[in-house]
Amino acid sequence: MSLTHDLHTHTTFSHGNNSIKEMVDQARKLKIPKITISDHGRNHPFFGINPKDLKVMREEIDFYNDQYKDIDIDLGIEANIIGSDGAIDVYDEELKYCDSFYAGYHYGYLPDNFKNFRTFFIPNVAGQFFPPLKQVMKNRNTDAYLKMMERYPYLTMITHPGDKMPIHIEPVAELAAEKGILLELNQHHNRLNLEDLIKASKYDVKFAVASDAHDVKDVGNVGTMEEMIKQAGIDKDRIVNVKFED
Numbered sequence: 644m645s646l647t648h649d650l651h652t653h654t655t656f657s658h659g660n661n662s663i664k665e666m667v668d669q670a671r672k673l674k675i676p677k678i679t680i681s682d683h684g685r686n687h688p689f690f691g692i693n694p695k696d697l698k699v700m701r702e703e704i705d706f707y708n709d710q711y712k713d714i715d716i717d718l719g720i721e722a723n724i725i726g727s728d729g730a731i732d733v734y735d736e737e738l739k740y741c742d743s744f745y746a747g748y749h750y751g752y753l754p755d756n757f758k759n760f761r762t763f764f765i766p767n768v769a770g771q772f773f774p775p776l777k778q779v780m781k782n783r784n785t786d787a788y789l790k791m792m793e794r795y796p797y798l799t800m801i802t803h804p805g806d807k808m809p810i811h812i813e814p815v816a817e818l819a820a821e822k823g824i825l826l827e828l829n830q831h832h833n834r835l836n837l838e839d840l841i842k843a844s845k846y847d848v849k850f851a852v853a854s855d856a857h858d859v860k861d862v863g864n865v866g867t868m869e870e871m872i873k874q875a876g877i878d879k880d881r882i883v884n885v886k887f888e889d
């Protein structure tokens with residue numbers, strides 16, 4: 644299995660270790676035909692990009708797309724899921740500059756209002772320590788994913804679904820299929836895991852494998868995901884960004 648597109652990577656514009664050029668050059672070295680630079684949404688105080696940087700990133704990517712004939716480079720963003728009402732930190736500025744939009748749940752983001760702080764931010768962290776609360780949050784988080792897909796139907800992909808934020812994968816996969824939103828197989832977070840991949844594959848949803856590289860050494864690295872895809876027994880055509888050798 645080889646990647647035709649490493650569609651989830653980070654740079655020094657958020658908290659990656661390398662520049663856009665270094666990540667792009669590494670993908671070229673590995674003969675990966677396409678890469679997406681997808682740094683974190685602005686509501687993360689430590690990892691979030693400065694929205695002003697998007698124009699700079701766009702110009703830099705356009706320049707390399709002109710220079711290099713052996714690779715396509717897209718600008719994306721990995722927005723933060725910030726509320727039980729399905730809010731994510733994506734704004735017009737991101738929409739204007741980016742080719743693709745992802746959303747994922749991360750610890751440490753800033754909620755957009757007090758209600759989301761109380762009903763989503765705090766209980767998701769506390770749920771890690773109190774199993775009964777985790778069950779309550781599983782329903783609420785599932786609802787948040789569903790509302791998010793209704794509010795942002797132009798989302799390209801949900802990153803590491805269910806990581807650090809338990810969900811029921813079946814309704815999420817069903818609506819993602821209807822909206823044409825990809826579910827990610829993220830090697831860095833090991834989500835979807837095998838169990839959820841099998842459940843999700845009952846619906847007509849498509850998947851993408853991603854390195855989530857934060858360093859040049861991880862570009863193109865999808866760890867044990869090939870093995871997991873085989874174990875799940877899903878049709879290879881459903882993984883949109885890989886080529887299988889056989």
Ligand SMILES: [Zn+2]
Binds near residue numbers: 721
């Ligand atoms: Zn992420």
Ligand SMILES: [Zn+2]
Binds near residue numbers: 651653721802855
């Ligand atoms: Zn990421």
